[in-house]
Amino acid sequence: MVSNKELQEKRMRGYFIEAAKEILKGEGVKALNVRAVSERAGYSFATLYNYFKDLNELTFICVQDFLDECDAFADAQSLGRIIGVERLKIRMKAVINYFTQYPGIFELCFVEKMNDLGSRQSTGRMIFDLTDKIASDDLGAMIADGLISDSQAKIIGMSLRNSIAGMLIFYLNRLQPADYKEFMKIVENQLDSAIGLNEISPDQI
Amino acid sequence: MVSNKELQEKRMRGYFIEAAKEILKGEGVKALNVRAVSERAGYSFATLYNYFKDLNELTFICVQDFLDECDAFADAQSLGRIIGVERLKIRMKAVINYFTQYPGIFELCFVEKMNDLGSRQSTGRMIFDLTDKIASDDLGAMIADGLISDSQAKIIGMSLRNSIAGMLIFYLNRLQPADYKEFMKIVENQLDSAIGLNEISPDQI
DNA sequence: TACACTATATTAACATTGTTTATTTTTTTA
DNA sequence: TAAAAAAATAAACAATGTTAATATAGTGTA
Incomplete structure (x- = not known):
């Protein structure tokens, strides 16, 4: 059971977390600072x-939170699909789509804060594990x-990551x-290449 | 012909550039700031x-400068080799080696300053072109x-990049x-995969 | 209910860093 | 050598992260 104090503290943390996430999604990591977050949360920066x-x-x-969201997005996108190569590709494309939708989150995860230690757990490790986790079931099925x-x-797995x-x-x-459509074609291509499907059909050129 | 003024100005710029490069190679991009560079150059920050x-x-x-250096390093590493797949791999490994030797430079190029516009030319563009440029001769030969x-x-080319x-x-x-040796094995593997050689010999497992 | 105590929020203050303005020093030139 | 130009520096300001001091709100108890 949680005490009032714990509940209240959790709420307060939530206000700041939500504010920070809004800023990151909307304006990106460059706009994230103590004062901006606090103001949006409705409190003083201190x-x-x-x-x-x-x-x-x-x-x-x-x-x-964002990585969890990405994971959930991949689940949603591949819901009901038969496990295997096609599903793997769908899930990988979901990852791509998630981050292209929120460039600020990608910048945050892959670029800015990957190794800023200070957190006992490494941000990089979580990101590293993300694609592996998302791909594991389908790769397992392909092995089976x-x-x-x-x-x-x-x-x-490594190639995909x-x-x-x-x-x-x-x-x-x-x-x-340039444009997103063209990019997604390349994504398709590179995924096939990573999975090793391009070489099988070189006639597609 | 260059005037004294131009020569002197070029020298002065050189002092700051050298100082900045030393800091980047030695301590990384986090340690790069106006005051540190200027002090190392022997001048006031202003x-x-x-x-x-x-x-x-x-x-x-x-x-x-660093990208030029990387390019030159790839040339040096592949000097005298016959143009083609093997040389391509050597040159790609040279890129990897250059950046693993100077993690600070990688962080600078790929992470920190990729899109900090303000410079008319994009840092990202140069990096994007780097692998293409280093690979182009060998890929051309493979086509031929x-x-x-x-x-x-x-x-x-895209896969490699x-x-x-x-x-x-x-x-x-x-x-x-973990260790560098293990990493280089993976590099070897991934390069083969990108070039499309892994699928040809699946018996190597 | 009033008061002491605690928890919480805020203001003030400081350090760091990038940058600009004003001032001083050096160099050039007439 | 003195005025003018150029170069170097110091002072100052803004933004940001962080801490210390202060004020406010809430709570339990006499």
């Missing part, structure tokens, strides 16, 4: 320090179906072909 | 503004040899397997 050790702790919580071996699954990070980095810095 | 518009301009020049098609070359960015991001945040 009040924040009564509920969080520092801005890093608050930011870390936001990253956690004899489509790939264990070590191939490991390689594919790396290429997704790379694609997002470049796309979100406006360096990929 | 003097920097007589030679650079702001810290961003100076940083941008450092990025340019009939090993791959034009569009396959494009895909491979993406996976290198991804691998470095994760490795430099200490998330890849």
